[in-house]
Amino acid sequence: FAPKLLAGSKLMITAGPTREAIDPVRYISNHSSGKMGYALAQAASAMGAEVTLVSGPVNLATPAGVKRINVESAQQMLDAVLADINDQDIFIGCAAVADYRIAEVAEGKIKKSSETMSLALVRNPDILATVAARNPKPFTVGFAAETHEVETYARDKLQRKNLDMIAANDVSIPGLGFNADQNALRVFWQSGAEDLPATDKLTLANQLLSLIVKHKNNP
Ligand code: PMT
Known part of the structure; x- marks a missing residue:
């Protein structure tokens, strides 16, 4: 039984990786399984929220x-988010969005020729920062996947992207983070921080959502 802390709220979550096509048969991506974002969607729904989950390709x-909307690329994820963002109360960016995409996607399968090859990449739009720049904006929560100087980089993302809250995970710790069943989060907001120690992702999702509700109501 979950207390209906989010009854009447609309919540959008991004989850999973994005895939950036190289040619019709290849792509670049990352190790996100979607488990953390799906745990947030499950927990928020159990708390009474109307949940829209914008999901990269995952096996969950x-x-x-x-309500789930499937996408592949970062640009498709941005389009899906913007199509439905207007009346959302809370936005949580848990997806591992590719920072770059291939500058020119080949129309046909690239054939092997020389010993080395280079791919030119261009920056993708930042979905989280785009949502946070809206006026009015939903209560906007980011994730930060870091391997070192976790607090410095997470606080920098909190300021730079104009977020209300950020949940940082140290993805260098074996057994936590990408594709693991457990995670640990350090959550930062303007005037404070809280550690959520290692546990399963559904428990963490419930803890993070409780923090969000607390700070949304008392900024
Ligand atoms: O999916 P799992 O296997 O369960 O793993 C969970 C996780 C490790 C992927 C998750 O906990 C996590 O950390 N998600 C964010 C991963 C990430 O891309 O972090 P980042 O520090 O590169 O990005 C910072 C924030 O900006 C994130 O909220 C990200 O969604 C957002 N972003 C990044 C780039 C971009 N172009 N658009 C974005 O919205």
């Missing part, structure tokens, strides 16, 4: 009661 079942 859609949590009960959740």
Whole structure:
């Protein structure tokens, strides 16, 4: 039984990796499994929220009661987010969005020729910063996947992207973070921080959502 802390709220979550096409058969991506974002969607739905889950390609079942929109690339994820962002109360960016995409996607399969090859990449739009720049904006929560100087980089993202809150995970710790069943988060907001020690992702999702509700109501 979950207390209905989010009854009447609309919440959008991004989850999973994005895939950036190289040619019709290849792409660049990352190790996100979607487990953290799906746990947030499941927990938020159980707390009574109307949840929209914008998901990169993952092998997970859609949590009960959740509206899921499937995308592949960062640009498609941005488009799906913007199409539905207007009346959202809370936005959580948990997806591992590719920072770069291939400058020119080849129309046909690239054939091997020389010993080395280079791919030119261009920056992708930042979905989280785009949402946070809106006026009015939903209560906007980012994630930060770091391997060192976790607090410095997380606080920098909090300021630079104009977020209300950021949940940092140290993805260098074996057994936590990308594609693991457990995670640990250090959550930062303007005037404070809280550690959520290592546990399963659904428990963490419930803890993070409780923090979000607390700070959304008392900024
Ligand atoms: O999916 P799992 O296997 O369960 O793993 C969970 C996780 C490790 C992927 C998750 O906990 C996590 O850290 N997600 C964010 C990963 C990430 O891309 O972090 P980042 O520090 O590169 O990005 C910072 C924030 O900006 C994130 O909220 C990200 O969604 C957002 N972003 C980044 C780039 C971009 N172009 N658009 C974005 O919205």
